[in-house]
Amino acid sequence: MPIIRLDGAAVEYRQDGGGPDLLLLHSLLTEMSVFDLVVPPLARRHRVTRLNLPGFGASSPVALNSGAEHADHVARVMDALSLPSTVDVFGNGFGAFVALELAIGHGARIGRLLAADTAPGFPEAGKAPFRAMAERVRAGGVGAILDTAIGRMFPASFQAAHPEIVATRKAALARVDAECFARACLALAMLDLGPRLSGIRNPTLVLCGALDQTTPPALAREVASAISGAVYRDIEGCGHCPMLEQPEALVSMIETFVSESGKRMAEAFRLRVNGRDCEVSADPNTPLLYILRNDLKLKGTRFGCGDGQCGACKVLFDGHPVQSCDTPLWSVPGHEITTIEGIGTESQLHPVQQAFIDEQAIQCGYCVDGIIMAAVALLEREKDPSDEQIVAVLDRNLCRCGTHMRILRAIRSAARAMRQSSKA
């Protein structure tokens, strides 16, 4: 399986298929091979990315102590894999808690949220088994809790009917890093999402196996009712692991939700763009790029790849450069958007614009507005950037005309001009 490295730590992942992105997060008792049955049908319409959380499969152990820290880790992996901010995220069990934390802490970084077999937190009687598992695993390794884990994952009837699946799951679980497993157990015991769920703005589907004893349907329903507009569905005849117990039903529920929520009616949104308030009416999932160009007639923001890869569509989102082609409309209200039209005027260009002209850094010019916006954001926070910093910031801006050296010169020259004018 492919591996990427984050600060030296290996992260194992796999991508299949093509189309809109879908990220799959496994539970505490499984690893990413648990998705083997559902990936082929999902990959017919999506590019499906799955990864192993720290300590699972070939992913290096990393000391993470809460669901939020796991979500921060996953957000960094998503950045490293260049997953767009429209990526839908599905999580099961512990993966669902991480997905919920992603929506709470990084809501603008993902599209739809699909959480299966989850809860807002656990009553005291539900926390004790997590603490007990953490203790047993620290004392005797993951092998000490394999039977307990299988009992939490599958109803007895499924275990009896599918001994080969039980054996495969035990073998995979036995290889998990004991300390990572124990930390995840304790994170589940501490979990309290309740007060924060109402902050989730992503279109949300909550699923739960009707026979799930680990995160019973009553708790999963509480999650759905705390999130505005969330849809709840029971999965009949299923315990805690729908990917293995009811793979066809799970795929059908995911596909139905994705296509139904993609057809949402237009809604009104109040935006603040270039210092002005405006109102637009559109499907909440419409890319900000389309709204800027088609509704607000701000044509300086370019459509390049439309897929988060080229940087031609960059704008500032609260001062940070983002690709507007993969920023959904629903994530924009309450934030300040700045486009190339908002940084200077014809009679008084922004120093970066002036430097691009002075250094003749523009050939066809298609890439340049996105590059200028990235440079403006850089020079706001870094008055005297090194060449390495400039190159790093422009890593995701493509220029096919090859004006790279002139672009570097122009940004250095703009930085000088801005430093001088701030001294004057």
Ligand code: FES
């Ligand atoms: S058009 Fe947005 S990154 Fe290419």
Ligand code: FES
């Ligand atoms: S100037 Fe043409 S793509 Fe950059």
